Structure formats: structure tokens, C-alpha cells
Amino acid sequence: MEKILVEKSPPLKGNVRISGAKNSALPLLAASLLGTEDIILEDVPALKDVEIMCEVLTSLGAKVEHLDRDVIKINSSNVDKYETSYELMSKMRASFLVMGPLLTRLGKTKNSLPGGCAIGTRPIDLHLKGFKALGATIDVDHGNISAYADKLVGDKIYLDFPSVGATENIMMAAVMADGDTIIDNAAMEPEIVDLSNFLNKLGADIKGAGTSTIRIKGVKHLGGARHQIIPDRIEAGTFMVAAAISGGDILVENVISNHIKPVIAKLKETGCTVIENGDSVRVIATKKLNAIDIKTLPYPGFPTDMQAQFMALMTICEGTSVAIETVFENRFMHVDELKRMGADIKIDGRSAIIQGVKNLAGAPVKASDLRAGAALVLAGLVSEGVTEIENIHHIDRGYDGIEDKFSKLGAKIYRKTF
Numbered sequence: 001m002e003k004i005l006v007e008k009s010p011p012l013k014g015n016v017r018i019s020g021a022k023n024s025a026l027p028l029l030a031a032s033l034l035g036t037e038d039i040i041l042e043d044v045p046a047l048k049d050v051e052i053m054c055e056v057l058t059s060l061g062a063k064v065e066h067l068d069r070d071v072i073k074i075n076s077s078n079v080d081k082y083e084t085s086y087e088l089m090s091k092m093r094a095s096f097l098v099m100g101p102l103l104t105r106l107g108k109t110k111n112s113l114p115g116g117c118a119i120g121t122r123p124i125d126l127h128l129k130g131f132k133a134l135g136a137t138i139d140v141d142h143g144n145i146s147a148y149a150d151k152l153v154g155d156k157i158y159l160d161f162p163s164v165g166a167t168e169n170i171m172m173a174a175v176m177a178d179g180d181t182i183i184d185n186a187a188m189e190p191e192i193v194d195l196s197n198f199l200n201k202l203g204a205d206i207k208g209a210g211t212s213t214i215r216i217k218g219v220k221h222l223g224g225a226r227h228q229i230i231p232d233r234i235e236a237g238t239f240m241v242a243a244a245i246s247g248g249d250i251l252v253e254n255v256i257s258n259h260i261k262p263v264i265a266k267l268k269e270t271g272c273t274v275i276e277n278g279d280s281v282r283v284i285a286t287k288k289l290n291a292i293d294i295k296t297l298p299y300p301g302f303p304t305d306m307q308a309q310f311m312a313l314m315t316i317c318e319g320t321s322v323a324i325e326t327v328f329e330n331r332f333m334h335v336d337e338l339k340r341m342g343a344d345i346k347i348d349g350r351s352a353i354i355q356g357v358k359n360l361a362g363a364p365v366k367a368s369d370l371r372a373g374a375a376l377v378l379a380g381l382v383s384e385g386v387t388e389i390e391n392i393h394h395i396d397r398g399y400d401g402i403e404d405k406f407s408k409l410g411a412k413i414y415r416k417t418f
């Protein structure tokens with residue numbers, strides 16, 4: 001079994017380059033099933049989730065080739081399979097994103113219900129509602145979901161919640177439908193804009209991505225393109241919190257600061273200095289961190305994917321902080337682990353009340369999901385002794401070279417096989 005060990009570290013200092021966004025890479029890889037010419041994706045992060053998505057594409061008949069560590073070439077001209085295996089689907093929820101592209105490209109698709117992080121019930125009703133509106137018939141049977149349609153026809157779709165995955169899946173299904181599709185109350189995340197830009201390069205006609213109304217004019221055929229994936233705003237935010245929690249000074253490079261406005265604002269509230277300069281952001285920690293409150297919301301609100309890392313920070317802020325999680329039902333699994341390290345946290349429904357403590361103490365802990373794992377690494381940096389993190393496959397799903405990047409900033413972090 002592999003574990004990550006973190007020892008109490010000096011203030012982190014130096015530069016770190018942020019990788020391409022996991023949450024853009026996955027839908028873009030799925031969308032690559034739509035084009036019939038060569039597609040080259042640049043700045044693809046080297047992550048377990050990306051590997052799984054590449055395996056899904058290969059299993060469907062696509063040719064996937066690594067041209068470099070972070071450059072992938074995909075050719076989907078021979079894609080003819082419409083079923084994904086349970087084994088691959090159960091490894092990662094985002095594999096469900098192949099459903100929209102397969103439905104529109106082949107007229108049918110069959111997948112098992114998706115897996116992924118255990119952060120609450122994660123239904124797919126909104127994805128299916130969208131497919132149905134476009135004219136697909138949906139069958140659910142023995143844990144499999146099939147969708148098929150002789151022809152998809154554009155329609156007006158209102159999402160009850162601005163789900164990121166549903167917006168992406170419906171966008172991808174609608175690009176080659178007959179006529180116009182309008183998605184209202186669409187998710188506005190930067191990853192949706194990246195997907196729209198990519199699809200438009202392939203020949204799609206999508207307008208409005210990044211707003212709550214997306215308009216898609218169906219086209220007959222999509223070709224190839226070269227596209228650079230946007231920087232990972234959550235990885236960037238994680239290193240910014242690392243600067244704050246460790247009392248350090250980090251220049252985070254390859255960031256779009258507009259994408260992380262709430263993270264910047266909240267770090268400033270703690271008293272840290274945050275300097276935005278072109279595509280980099282420097283965070284200089286303050287000696288005494290003020291308590292802060294956060295409430296997770298769909299973009300442009302505070303990202304749920306940064307809640308756990310901020311909670312790690314709040315455990316040592318002076319005073320009482322509150323974190324309210326509104327996006328997922330069950331995203332406080334890091335709380336018990338942080339408590340094992342000496343944090344003072346109480347849960348009341350969807351709120352966590354965090355009373356800042358003077359010191360944390362290293363302990364054996366378990367990463368319950370990807371961002372919870374990152375929170376434990378951050379807490380480990382300022383905990384007396386050693387923090388031994390188990391279940392690190394969750395961390396590897398979303399952080400490209402986490403120990404290398406942290407080590408270069410001066411963190412005492414190691415990976416060990418037991």
C-alpha cells in the first residue's frame with residue numbers, strides 16, 4: 001500500500017507551475033469522440049483520471065497517443081463501439097461524459113451507472129432529462145443506462161440546478177442534433193467555456209458558454225483541432241492555501257486569476273497579501289490568520305472543490321470560521337480526519353463551525369476523496385510530527401506530481417510503499 005507522509009515543514013517558498021485543468025481535460029477527451037480528424041490536446045495533466053478516460057476512448061475504438069508527457073493525440077474516425085465496460089465506468093464518474101458524444105455520433109450508447117468520489121448522492125437525472133428533450137429514449141436496466149435515438153432534434157432545456165456535468169453532456173449531445181438547442185440555467189464554470197471553445201474549433205456552433213444560457217446550432221460534422229487546456233484553478237487554489245497555511249510566499253504560475261476570484265478574496269480576508277500579475281498570482285502569508293466564512297456555490301461563487309482545503313486553513317485561523325456546503329450533500333468527510341489531527345470542528349447540517357487552534361498534531365489519516373486528501377496534505381504541513389495519509393489514490397486522481405511540486409517549495413513530503 002502506498003501512503004503520503006507529510007512532516008511539519010518550514011514556510012513554503014518559491015514558484016510552482018500549475019498543470020492543465022483536470023475538469024477540462026476529462027470533458028475535452030470525451031468530446032474528442034465527436035471529431036473525425038486528428039485532435040491534439042496540450043497541457044493535459046498526468047493524472048489517474050486522465051488515464052482512465054484515455055482507456056475509455058481506446059475501448060470505444062479511438063486511437064489515443066501520448067506525443068509528450070502533457071500532449072495527447074486522439075483520432076476517433078474509427079469509433080464504432082457504443083458500450084463502456086462496468087470496470088472503467090465504476091472507476092470514475094466523469095466517464096459518464098462519453099454518453100452525450102456517443103449518442104449524437106452513433107445514435108446509441110450503453111453505460112453502467114457512474115462511480116467517482118463518495119461526496120454525496122450524485123444523480124444523473126439532469127443529464128438524462130437533457131438527452132430526452134433532444135429526442136432520446138432512455139432505458140435503465142440492471143445498473144446500465146442506455147440511450148438511443150434515430151435522430152436528435154434541438155430543444156429548449158432548463159436545468160433545475162446548473163450541473164457542470166449535465167451542461168457538458170447535453171452540449172456535446174446537441175452539437176450534431178438537428179436545429180437549435182438552448183440550455184437555460186446552464187453551469188457557467190470556466191471548464192464549460194473551454195469545452196465550448198474546443199467544440200467550436202472542431203466546427204461546432206456554440207454561443208453563450210460562460211453565461212447561464214447556451215445556444216447550440218446543430219452541425220452535420222466535426223473535424224479536428226489543436227487545443228491547449230486551461231490551467232487548473234483548483235490546483236492553483238490549493239497551492240495558494242499552502243502558502244497561507246505554512247506562513248510562506250509562493251508564486252503560482254500559469255493561472256487565470258479571473259477564475260479564482262473567490263479564492264483570492266477569501267485569502268485576502270485571512271490577512272494574506274495576494275498579488276495578481278499577468279498569468280501568475282503571488283501569495284504572501286500573514287503571521288496571524290483571521291477567521292473567515294465561506295459558502296460554496298456554483299461558479300462564479302466559491303468552489304466546492306476548494307472547501308476542504310480552506311477548512312484545513314481555518315483550523316489554525318484565529319477565531320471561529322464557518323464553512324457552508326451547498327453544492328454537495330455529503331462533503332464533510334475530511335472533518336473527522338482533521339479532528340484526529342487536533343482540529344476543533346462541529347458539523348451542523350450543511351455547516352461546519354471551525355474554532356481555530358494553536359497547533360495541529362500529525363496522525364494516521366485517510367483521504368476520503370480527492371480534495372479531502374489535499375486538505376490533509378495542507379494540514380500536515382503545519383502539524384507537529386508526521387501525518388501519514390492513506391487512500392492516496394484519491395489524491396493521484398487530481399494532482400499532477402503532488403509530492404514533487406510541494407517538495408520543490410520546501411515541504412517535507414514523501415511517498416512510501418508499505
Ligand code: UD1
Pocket residue numbers: 022023024026093094121122123124125126127128161162163164165166187191304305327328329
Ligand atoms: C463537477 C466536477 C467536480 C465539482 C463539481 C461541482 C468534473 C469532472 N467534476 O462534477 O470536481 O466538484 O462539478 O463544481 O468536472 N446533480 C443532480 N442531477 C444531475 C447532476 C448533478 O442533482 O443530473 C447535482 C449533484 O448531486 C450535486 C450538484 O448537482 O449536488 C453538482 O453536481 P455537478 O455540477 O453535476 O458536478 P459534476 O459535474 O459531477
